Amino acid sequence: MRNQHGDFIWYELMTRDPAAAAKFYAPVAGWKIGEPVPAPTEYRMINADDGMVGGALTLTSEMTEHGARPTFLGYIGVDDVDATVAKVEELGGKTLMPAADMDGVGRIAMLADPQGAPFYVMRGATDEVSTSFDPAKNGHAAWNELQTSDLAAAKAFYPEVFGWTLGEVMPMGEMGDYQFIEHGGRMIGAMMTAPPGTPTGWGFAFNNADIDGANERIRSAGGTVLQGPVEVPGDQRVVMAKDPEGVPFMLVGK
Numbered sequence: 001m002r003n004q005h006g007d008f009i010w011y012e013l014m015t016r017d018p019a020a021a022a023k024f025y026a027p028v029a030g031w032k033i034g035e036p037v038p039a040p041t042e043y044r045m046i047n048a049d050d051g052m053v054g055g056a057l058t059l060t061s062e063m064t065e066h067g068a069r070p071t072f073l074g075y076i077g078v079d080d081v082d083a084t085v086a087k088v089e090e091l092g093g094k095t096l097m098p099a100a101d102m103d104g105v106g107r108i109a110m111l112a113d114p115q116g117a118p119f120y121v122m123r124g125a126t127d128e129v130s131t132s133f134d135p136a137k138n139g140h141a142a143w144n145e146l147q148t149s150d151l152a153a154a155k156a157f158y159p160e161v162f163g164w165t166l167g168e169v170m171p172m173g174e175m176g177d178y179q180f181i182e183h184g185g186r187m188i189g190a191m192m193t194a195p196p197g198t199p200t201g202w203g204f205a206f207n208n209a210d211i212d213g214a215n216e217r218i219r220s221a222g223g224t225v226l227q228g229p230v231e232v233p234g235d236q237r238v239v240m241a242k243d244p245e246g247v248p249f250m251l252v253g254k
Contacts, residue, residue: 002077002124002126002127002128002129003077003124003129003130004077004163004183004184005077005078005079005162005163006076006077006078006162006163006164006183006184007076007077007130007133007183007184008074008075008076008077008132008133008141008144008188009075009076009077009122009124009130009132009133010054010055010074010075010120010122010130010132011046011053011054011055011072011073011074011075011132011141011204012054012055012056012057012072012073012074012075012120013025013046013054013055013056013057013070013071013072013247014056014057014059014068014069014070014071014072014073015056015057015058015059015070015245015247016058016059016064016070016245017245018033018036018042018044018056018058020244020245021033021056021243021245022044022056023221024221024222024223024243024244025046025243027217027220027221028214028217028218028221028223028243028251029139029206029208029249029251030048030049030138030139030208030209031046031047031048031053031139032046032047033045033046033047033056034046034047036058041057041058041060041063042057042058043055043056043057043058044056044058048137048138048139048140049138049139050137050139051131052132053131053132053139053140053141053206054132054141070243070245070246070247071201071247071248072202072203072204072247072248072249073110073118073119073120073202074119074120074141074144074202074204075108075119075120075121075122076119076120076121076122076162077121077122077123077124077130078121078122078123078162079123080123081099081107081108081109081121081122081123082099082107084109084111084121084161085098085099085109085111085121087160087161088111088113088121088161091114091157091160091161092114092157093111093112093113093114093157094111094112094116095109095110095111096110096111096112096118097109097110102125104125105124105125106122106123106124106125107122107123108120108121108122109121109122113148113154113157113158114150114153114157115148115149115150115153115154115200116149116199116200116201117146117148117154117200117201117202118201118202119202133188134207135186135207136207137207138207138208138209139206139207139208140206140207141204141205141206141207142205142206142207142252143188143189143190143204143205143238143250143252144181144188144189144202144203144204145189145190145191145192145202145203145204145205145250146158146189146190146191146192146201146202146203147191147192147193147194147195147198147199147200147201147203148191148192148193148194148200149193149194149200151176151177151179151191151192151193154191155179155191158181158191162183163183164181164182164183164188165181165182165183166179166180166181166182167179167180167181167182167187168180170233172192175192175193175195176192176193177192177193178190178191178192179191179192203248203249203250204249204250205238205249205250205251205252206249206250206251206252207251207252207253208251208252208253209253210253211229211236211237211238211239211251211252211253211254212229214228214229214239214241214251214253215228215229215239218239218241221244222243222244223241223242223243223244224241224242225239225240225241226240226241226242226248227239227240228240228241232252235254236252236253236254237252237253237254238250238251238252239251239252
């Protein structure tokens, strides 16, 4: 049984220095970033205590010359990559990397929504279920958050492409609405209008068993704490931070 169309199935850290990233995220997120695996570009697996949750792609100078930058990107599982690419383009999105087959991995494309937020779509080579997104497991992704320049457009685009449903709305005053997203009978994240000066894009929160010590670990490892711990619904607290390369990420825990 494979993941449903529209599930988040993988998380990728794009980094110029995977060795430095491994040194940072080991104490901060509890991850082990492994040795490179054979690929067209250098790629390393990101492992939580119970298995793989993502990968680290090493950015080459050629990639950065073409606009690539250190960031986290999410992979969304789909039934048909080519049909999804066509649907995204029909709705005003763009293809950033054409659909291509990766031996033993699956078919992948990198796309952007009409406001420019990038993401991957993927049809895996096997029916193995991904647990990269699992709010109950330490080190796994627990929340997917879109900050967009046009919330109304995003609320129309993503349900049309991925079959997501729009849940409750949490008003945030001058910041506008925080629109919860549901899929497959569970809440998977939210959408909001990007604050001034914040680029459109997806951000991700990862489960952490020691949220109380998160700030000290982040600072000691060379990262920057932006905010938190802040209480959020579900009896949890979240820390917003950047790693030494400036990549934003969040940690969430009880």
